[in-house]
Amino acid sequence: MRAAALLLLLALGGCASAPSNINNVCAVFDQKDGWFNNWYSAAKRTERTYGVPVPVLMATIRVESGYKAHARPPRKKLLGFIPWKRPSTAYGYSQALNGTWTQYKQETGRWAADRNDFSDAVDFVGWYHRQSHLRNGIALNDAYNLYLAYYAGQAGYAQGGWKNNSHIKSAAQRAASMANQYAAQIRSCSL
Incomplete structure (x- = not known):
């Protein structure tokens, strides 16, 4: 009985670990290809x-x-060294x-959704990008602008508050480049 419990714990523990080689989507999918x-x-x-494309x-x-x-x-640092509050409630x-996670659960009826469950998190991202498409007219394959709206929020994107923010634009460029790289990799994956 203990051996079975230990095996189950090890198997579930592997589910929560981040994959290695995260710049190769084929490798990510290969590492996270369990029955569960x-x-x-x-x-x-x-x-x-x-x-929204994979x-x-x-x-x-x-x-x-x-x-x-x-x-x-x-966490921010108090007096430069004491761990303090986090700048936001972002998680998973x-x-x-x-607040956005609560809205997602209400609008989709996925009340048991958990931000640290990949299936729920990827569904959230798809839902949010779909909202960006519906509210701001962003094409569902436009990784750059979808990411801008994801980071800045629907209203922030519409108001253009991101236009003078090099950090947000740089992150959006990374997302767009990664999406292009992933698209090329997926064509050669054995999925």
């Missing part, structure tokens, strides 16, 4: 549901969290904020 937790299946299901979904998560289930923004693979 198949990332490619989850990403394809999200693509079918919201119309490379755009995966690039968003790559830039947001580096595929770390429990990612959070770093998608770095979704508390």
Whole structure:
């Protein structure tokens, strides 16, 4: 009995670990191809549901969290060395904020969704990008502008507050480049 429990714990522990070689989406999918937790299946299901291509979904998560289930923004430092508050409530693979995650659960009916579950996080990203398409007219394959709206928020994107923010534009460029790289890699994956 103990051996079975230990094996189950080890198997589930592997589900929460970040994949290595995160710049290669084929490697990411190969490492997360378990019967219980198949990332490619989850990403394809999200693509079918919201119309956002898998490379755009995966690039968003790559830039947001580096595929770390429990990612959070770093704490600010009080007096330069005492760990203090975090700058936001962003959490999980998608770095979704508390309020936006609650809105997602309400609008989708996915009440049990968890930000540190990849399947739920990728669905959130697809849902949010779909909202950006509906509210701001961003094409579902436009990784750059979808990421800008993801980072700045729907209203922030519409108001253009990101235009003078080199940090946001740089992150959006990384997401767009990663989406292009992932799209090329997926064509050669054996999925």
